[in-house]
Amino acid sequence: MDFSLSEEQRLLQESIDRFIEKDYTFTKRQQRLATEMLYDSAIWQQMAEFGWLGLPFSETVGGIGGSLVDAVLLAQGLGKGLVIEPYLAVLLAGRIMERLLGEAASAWLEGVIEGSKVPALAYAEPGSRFAPCWTATSARPVQGGYTLSGQKLLALGAPVAEELLVTARLQGEPGDVQGIGLFAVPAQSRGLQMLAYRMMHGTPGADLLLEDVVVPKEACLAEDVGRALLTVVDEATVVVCGDALGSMEATFWKTLDYVKTRKQFGVPIGSFQVLQHTLVDMFMEVEQSRSITYMAAMQAAGEDPIAAARAASAAKAYVSRAATLVGQKAVQLHGGMGMTEELDIGHYFRRLTMLSSLFGDRDYHVRRFGGLQTTAMD
Amino acid sequence: MDIDFTKEELAFRDEVRQWLADNVPPEIRKKTSYTIPLTKEEQQGWERILGRKGWLASHWPKEYGGPGWSATQRYLYDVERAFAGAPLPSPFGVSMVGPVIMAYGTTEQKQRYLPKIAAGEEFWCQGYSEPDAGSDLASLKTSAQREGDDYVINGSKIWTTQAHWADRMFCLVRTSQEAKKQRGISFLLLDMKSPGVTIRPIVTIDGHHHLNQVFFDNVRVPVENLVGEEGDGWTVAKHLLQFERTTIAGVADSKKAINNLKELAQEERDGGVIMGDLPDVRRRLAELEIDLLALEYSNFRTLDAVARGESPGPESSLLKIKGTELQQALSQLRLEMGANRSMPWLTDQTLAPPAFRHAATPYFFLRAATIYGGSNEIQKNVIAKMLLGLG
């Protein structure tokens, strides 16, 4: 057993903290959010130069070869800094490409790792809140290619991506792990309507409406991607726990600071025992979340896919509830101040609300964890 | 004990239902059902329709322009109102300053202000909280210095809901530095267009503008705008706070919210299953409905006590705490049912049905429900002290 961080991991944490302090202050972030601009190429470039965009990919495909623990540490730092860049899109799209194509993915990944293109994976659909393989979008073979039709929700990074990776069903029914293909679809395709927005924590995302979008044969990158999708979403789920952990830590420390300085009735409000206990509850949730997230990040490195999936669901089930509690209590303890757009606490709360739901909320993961004890994956 | 409604009461309910069906504008109904914030014009437009009917000040006696309904009638009306998709009237006039003026106002004040409130002609706002006086309201600093026939106001109020809509403000000001904290406070009415009043908008975490900070720079208010005696402001304010807390339970609107959620759960599917058939969703809906039943009957008991002439005491703190917790839980369930479809921020450009598209707004705004109107921590302190004799 060893929970200590390596020298490289400590350096990673320091570089993120320095980046946030210097280039990603809350004020700068708010100024950027106030503009219509969804994407800041200078910031994205900086993230590429730090090696963060290549962190989760193996060296054989041109990445840094980081572990899931490294990816969690990165996410933790970015969560602490309220970073809105779609780094999760890199993880989802890049990892599924690496998993499906192996070394052949290096050419595609090059631009992603360098920061010259933003990737996006569109898999979630209206028919299911969270099951990744609930794919109703259809891929019908036609002369020289396919036509794709269906709806996708909350595709992270999609509005700033030139090309989207879209899951679509070649065979079977929604819910089947088998029969799902992965397609490269240019964002400008005819028949593709992109409803672009910011998600509640600021990251660009989009809903997609595909109406007989015609793609060539080569656009089908792989034919049976269900397993890979489940694994990659599990990895991303653990990384989201890391992001939530970082956001919770920041939220907790800021709230602790606040109750020591805010005075009512002539005393700091932190002297009221009921508020002390609330802070203790928050503190315990942060520590428990840290433990279970590290557990999941280490389990995922093992050979057993069911153990990895269970670990991801366990972590997310725990962290989803913790994130909700920490966010809600932080606002409560800040009183009116916590309700304002001007203070960062509300932005942490929105991020925690988003992360609590992303890739599955507490109910979903509790149910999935329970189901995975006896039956196969998903 | 008897909970059945009489034939007359049921006839009354039918009449109310019919009138609301005919008179709530469709756009208002739609927005209210999806909890989309109304514009001032929409809110005031609706309040004037109600005012013309004589139902805006639904809990006022006839002599002041209310319908003179019994507690039961008011309850029936409120449920019908919520189910018709009509918003609650802005509380500052009809629920707050109105009853205060009835209890403590001079004849001139009654004549001047009450008819306009009951008609929906004037909007009010509540100027209590200050940057350094929130839970500890009695430490407020905004000062009112007597100069001839005027008070001259200096200072600032914060978190003032709808100050940017309001024609008038009722506020607590410090008229004496010498007296004990509470004794130096007075209750004043002021015109928001007075020279020296400025308003800074505060955007809340639901992304909307409800709140403001209001600054007073030598604002002159005639002495006749004092309600009660100079130095009696605290007593006057306490009277008001208790009434605020009986309406804050929000039973009618929570009933409607549960109803909406149940319908939504029947319409929407998750993984091929009707959401309402999912064990988690079904259980959570049932639990919330049970909580609502308990709250509804606690509310009945308080209303009954009020009807028998007892003023709502610290028991109303229970209604506030449980009512706001329920509102929050309902908004959270809606957000979680929406999941991916409720995460896009402040946009109509999504594939989500409106009930999910607009689920984040109430979820974030209602976090304030356990903060405003005396935070839930403060309410528990009240119960501990006044009901349980602790501390």
Ligand SMILES: Cc1cc2nc3c(=O)[nH]c(=O)nc-3n(C[C@H](O)[C@H](O)[C@H](O)COP(=O)(O)OP(=O)(O)OC[C@H]3O[C@@H](n4cnc5c(N)ncnc54)[C@H](O)[C@@H]3O)c2cc1C
């Ligand atoms: C959406 C919204 C609308 C509002 N509208 C109005 C309005 O129209 N007019 C108006 O005058 N005000 C309004 N308010 C202000 C509201 O009444 C105050 O926010 C509230 O009284 C709390 O004060 P505060 O924000 O200064 O928090 P604080 O008093 O600083 O409290 C911070 C935290 O400490 C806790 N706390 C404080 N004292 C104690 C104690 N003794 N024991 C235990 N816990 C304690 C509180 O519960 C809270 O969790 C509004 C507020 C909001 C959020």
